[in-house]
Amino acid sequence: MKIKGKVWVLGDDIDTDIIIPTEYLAMKSIHDMKQYAFSPLRPELAASIRPGDIIVAGKNFGCGSSREQAPEIIKSLQVGCVIAKSFARIFYRNAINNGLLLVEHDLLPELVTEGEDITVSVGEYIEHKDKRYDLSPLPTNLMEIIAAGGLVEAMKKKNSRND
């Protein structure tokens, strides 16, 4: 799986309330909410993100609430993946369950500038300015969930194979 996209750079501790503020959670669908993604920090961001773009952030991305609307909204903006120095645990699990790819990398967030293009070859490397940075492979079961588009889809696939 290869993702090539333009990066949007955010800082440390991007919390769930920045990803989707409480006041918009009551909206009927993720589609209605998605224009408000990251709005407390970058009100213009949701409208600027194009399908396949990549979000790069510092440490502790997704800290805070267990609200699953947070990874869902990033997925709905068709973000290719989120690369961060580290992810908060509940967000990490929720993202996998929704088929949103997360990549942990210490170095890259220090190197990229917003607007640059990078290529992520999942479980293999990240390419930035003709330089390649190694990635460790994702566990097979997590990769299966992401490839299926989330936990529910992965379960359905598994069940239909067993039927």
Added chain:
Amino acid sequence: MRMTISEKIIASAAGLEKVSAGEIHTVNVDRLMSNDGTTHLAIDMYNTLLKKPRIADKDKLVFIIDHNMPADNPKTAAAHKKMRDFAREHGIAFYEGKGVCHQIMMEEYVRSGELIFGADSHTCTYGALGAFGTGVGNTDFLYAMVTGKSWVLVPPTLRFHLTGKFREGVYPRDLILTIIGDIGADGATYKVMEFTGEGAKAMNINERMVLANMAVEAGAKTGIFEPDEAALEYLENHGRKPKYLFKSDPDAVFEKEYHYDLSKIEPVVARPDNVDDVVSVDEVGDVKINQGFIGSCNSGRIEELRTAASILKGKKIADGVRLLISPASNTVYLQALQEGLMDIFIDAGAMIMNSNCSVCWGGCQGVIGEGEVLISTGTRNFKGRAGHKDSKVYLASAATVAASALAGKIVRADRVIA
């Protein structure tokens, strides 16, 4: 055996003799809680995505409406109705208007030694009774609701040794904020924070809840205490017995050990917008406030209400300042009424809210406007957490919030009393 309390709970939930940090295990979940933050999403998935939906064990489920309680607009009312109807249809335990979900769970359900999933990040609160409670999203909740099982990556444990006694005017709230300030908002990511030592043992269950509840604010999977006489007494008073009374083995493996002398802890605040930006109240400078809030699953119990009342008694809150108080449950509310605390609050000029998540979650009541400053006993001070994106939230103890409401600016309680 070489296991921590958390490893023993996971091992028993996995039906294994021994587990170690880093392993992934399938576990049976003892109980599943979900609130109106996301239950409607889980119900939609249940109804639309699953071919032959069924609930593994309805008696393990608890639905609680507390985030937007009572409903503040037709959209939240619709989400509540969906939850209420589903609970009735499937015979699921259902609460609304009774209090914050974690307080209800502690009063009604949690038993030492249980593994509990809650679709709310502060499910880690249940560690106060020696249960392993952890927050999950609605997909994990749905999976566990349908299968009765889930998976857990066994977390390593950080052990916090608490010694000594708090000085007058210093509270468990100041301690947990201090710890988070020291280790950082990701200082315990995917780890357990286990609290031990004479200082932990001297705390009652409500005080232990203040610590366990905030573990997730350091990124932890849960916070936990060894269940002791205090836990047994709490359970007995609430008509329950423990499932298991696990202790960490003397030779259990801890990733890191920390030592805190409670007598050295100062009243502190966490400054906006990070829970780990913690300074002594004296160092915060001249910060005028518009609103104070006392409540939440962290600090809305009788101890905090008594502390606030002792500071507010016979005094008036500053002109132009709002003070909102929401007891964590109706049980706490009634006790505060009986003790005469509500009279003190109302005389001081405070507003009493129903028992719910209230200002802490910035959803249904007491939201703050552009440029306003809130001092709160809530769980988080993220940007825009309590309302407008350009408002500010300081986190502090009930004593500091009450004193600040009197002064109109952030002050230490002992300065106001003096």
